[in-house]
Amino acid sequence: MSNDPTALTAASSAALVKSGELDASDLFEAWLGRAELDTFGALSWIAQAGESPEQVDGPLGGVPLAVKDLFCTEGVPSQSGSKILEGYKPPYTASVVEALAKSGAPLLCKTHQDEFAMGSSNENCAFGPVLNPWDKSRVPGGSSGGSAVAVAAGLAPWALGTDTGGSIRQPAALCGIVGLKPTYGSVSRYGMIAFASSLDQAGPLTQDVTDAALLFSQMIARDPRDATSVGHQESIHLPDRRDLTGVRLGVPEELSGDGIEPGVRATFEETLERARELGAEVVPCPLPHAPHALSAYYLIAPAECSSNLARFDGVRYGQRVDPGDGLDAMYSATRAAGFGPEVRRRIMLGTYALSSGYYDAYYGRAQRVRTLIQRDFDEAFANCDAIVTPTSSSVAFPLGSRTADPLSMYLSDFCTVPMSLAGIPAISIPNGMSEGLPTGFQIAGPAFAENSILGIAHALESSIQFDRSGARV
Amino acid sequence: MIAKMLDRSEVIHIARLARLNLDEGEIERTAIELSGILDHVERISELDLEGVEPTAHAVATRGELRPDIQGASLSRDQALAEAPVTDGVGFIVPSPGA
Numbered sequence: 001m002s003n004d005p006t007a008l009t010a011a012s013s014a015a016l017v018k019s020g021e022l023d024a025s026d027l028f029e030a031w032l033g034r035a036e037l038d039t040f041g042a043l044s045w046i047a048q049a050g051e052s053p054e055q056v057d058g059p060l061g062g063v064p065l066a067v068k069d070l071f072c073t074e075g076v077p078s079q080s081g082s083k084i085l086e087g088y089k090p091p092y093t094a095s096v097v098e099a100l101a102k103s104g105a106p107l108l109c110k111t112h113q114d115e116f117a118m119g120s121s122n123e124n125c126a127f128g129p130v131l132n133p134w135d136k137s138r139v140p141g142g143s144s145g146g147s148a149v150a151v152a153a154g155l156a157p158w159a160l161g162t163d164t165g166g167s168i169r170q171p172a173a174l175c176g177i178v179g180l181k182p183t184y185g186s187v188s189r190y191g192m193i194a195f196a197s198s199l200d201q202a203g204p205l206t207q208d209v210t211d212a213a214l215l216f217s218q219m220i221a222r223d224p225r226d227a228t229s230v231g232h233q234e235s236i237h238l239p240d241r242r243d244l245t246g247v248r249l250g251v252p253e254e255l256s257g258d259g260i261e262p263g264v265r266a267t268f269e270e271t272l273e274r275a276r277e278l279g280a281e282v283v284p285c286p287l288p289h290a291p292h293a294l295s296a297y298y299l300i301a302p303a304e305c306s307s308n309l310a311r312f313d314g315v316r317y318g319q320r321v322d323p324g325d326g327l328d329a330m331y332s333a334t335r336a337a338g339f340g341p342e343v344r345r346r347i348m349l350g351t352y353a354l355s356s357g358y359y360d361a362y363y364g365r366a367q368r369v370r371t372l373i374q375r376d377f378d379e380a381f382a383n384c385d386a387i388v389t390p391t392s393s394s395v396a397f398p399l400g401s402r403t404a405d406p407l408s409m410y411l412s413d414f415c416t417v418p419m420s421l422a423g424i425p426a427i428s429i430p431n432g433m434s435e436g437l438p439t440g441f442q443i444a445g446p447a448f449a450e451n452s453i454l455g456i457a458h459a460l461e462s463s464i465q466f467d468r469s470g471a472r473v
Numbered sequence: 474m475i476a477k478m479l480d481r482s483e484v485i486h487i488a489r490l491a492r493l494n495l496d497e498g499e500i501e502r503t504a505i506e507l508s509g510i511l512d513h514v515e516r517i518s519e520l521d522l523e524g525v526e527p528t529a530h531a532v533a534t535r536g537e538l539r540p541d542i543q544g545a546s547l548s549r550d551q552a553l554a555e556a557p558v559t560d561g562v563g564f565i566v567p568s569p570g571a
Contacts, residue, residue, distance in 0.1 A: 089554075090555075091552070183532060198530050224539035225539075228530065289520070292520060295513060295514040295516050298513075313492070315566055317555035317556065317557075324567070326569065326570065327568065328492070328569070329567075331492040332492045336493050339493070344495075344499075345503070345507070347493060348484075348488065348491060349507055349510060351490050351491040352511075365517055366517065368522040368525040372520070372522075372525060374531060406509075406510065407509055407510060410510075423531025447531075
């Protein structure tokens with residue numbers, strides 16, 4: 001064993017704590033030292049040294065956790081990357097953060113994100129962009145970019161993020177780590193500062209697939225405080241799959257052909273070849289409506305955001321700007337000053353899509369397209385166990401290269417959005433390098449098939465043997 | 474079908490509904506950006522959606538409510554702790570009639 005416990009995966013550390021070979025307080029202090037090495041703008045808050053939390057004898061072994069800014073944490077700034085919530089300290093903690101602490105993963109630090117989780121590059125953060133540890137001139141992806149960087153750079157052993165249209169999977173891919181978007185409803189959203197309520201879901205960002213399974217196993221719950229939470233149909237076990245005999249992987253041409261960078265395409269093909277060598281059958285699997293997923297998503301998500309973000313009115317919490325011209329003027333001035341350009345854009349788009357005379361043409365149509373996308377997946381899963389695609393069409397792109405054109409930024413999400421609309425689980429694992437930067441491989445399964453896709457991911461991960469040391473500080 | 478270009482008055486109307494102050498430059502910029510995005514998302518109008526039911530939530534949730542039993546809640550001080558303006562009793566807001 002290395003003398004440095006922070007060189008281990010979270011699951012390995014947890015096992016050593018449980019066997020008595022590692023002291024959980026020492027582990028926490030060691031990770032505090034790592035968190036202090038952040039030169040990427042990834043962390044928004046770090047626990048105080050010497051204040052290591054009370055130890056809990058749980059399955060997560062005291063291995064501390066990085067948590068995305070948008071999770072409410074009692075007494076700890078929870079700003080969702082926005083100026084309108086700068087310094088906001090909630091009076092309560094999100095259910096999932098509370099549950100993980102009880103299972104033995106105390107809060108180590110919080111991580112920067114795109115404002116209200118709207119973005120694919122982490123450049124929409126009111127507190128500055130997050131930089132990619134593989135190349136600081138490039139973005140880490142978003143919106144859970146700070147969480148991805150914390151894990152990739154070794155500032156934290158594992159992290160919590162949220163995924164609305166790809167916000168866990170895409171930054172995981174761009175930073176060379178593992179990210180799991182669970183089935184919608186399996187994790188409570190109580191205490192997550194909402195973006196698009198029918199899509200938002202919390203999930204793990206981790207060093208490897210085993211860590212993702214371990215963290216996720218303690219996240220699932222039916223929560224009386226979230227009426228949309230359903231828990232899970234089965235308990236999550238640690239994956240041990242090494243071969244893919246008898247597994248049928250479907251490849252949708254719509255999400256793996258046009259628009260994928262050649263280098264990303266090359267690692268994708270290599271991984272498919274590995275899958276075949278491990279015994280999998282790789283079959284074509286059409287998702288005919290997938291090309292319309294982005295359009296539906298960029299109506300549904302802004303519509304829901306325009307409704308959710310109505311609560312930021314300068315009355316109960318957050319910033320207020322009062323020009324002294326009455327209540328309505330205070331609302332409009334507060335919101336204009338507190339929200340960044342991308343958030344304002346999406347609120348405008350969503351308000352338009354929901355406004356009188358346009359509801360049926362935009363939001364109503366988008367919800368019907370969502371039905372067609374869901375049917376595509378149902379039909380696809382009748383013929384294959386999992387669907388695989390590149391996670392992101394490109395490797396990490398240079399800072400500033402897509403900020404001038406919102407549509408080009410939105411198009412970054414085209415491989416991840418269809419699964420979000422269908423509410424199904426999908427995991428991204430690192431599967432190679434292109435231009436010196438990591439690429440990601442996405443594996444999606446039917447609702448509640450997390451054990452299945454974690455198993456497939458584990459078998460591929462064992463074969464790929466991705467070297468993530470290049471990002472560690 | 475090509476999305477129509479949003480005009481100034483529509484942008485001002487939407488901004489008013491959304492309670493967002495936009496300055497002159499932003500009104501122009503928003504009209505151009507939203508028109509571009511709408512032009513793209515309007516591609517879904519190519520699809521035949523006759524008879525297709527809308528999906529609001531992807532996974533069927535039970536919509537189960539918790540028992541209607543009084544439980545603990547925030548104290549007044551906790552609820553007011555993050556308010557931008559308070560008199561210690563309630564939230565203070567500018568007059569709606571001003």
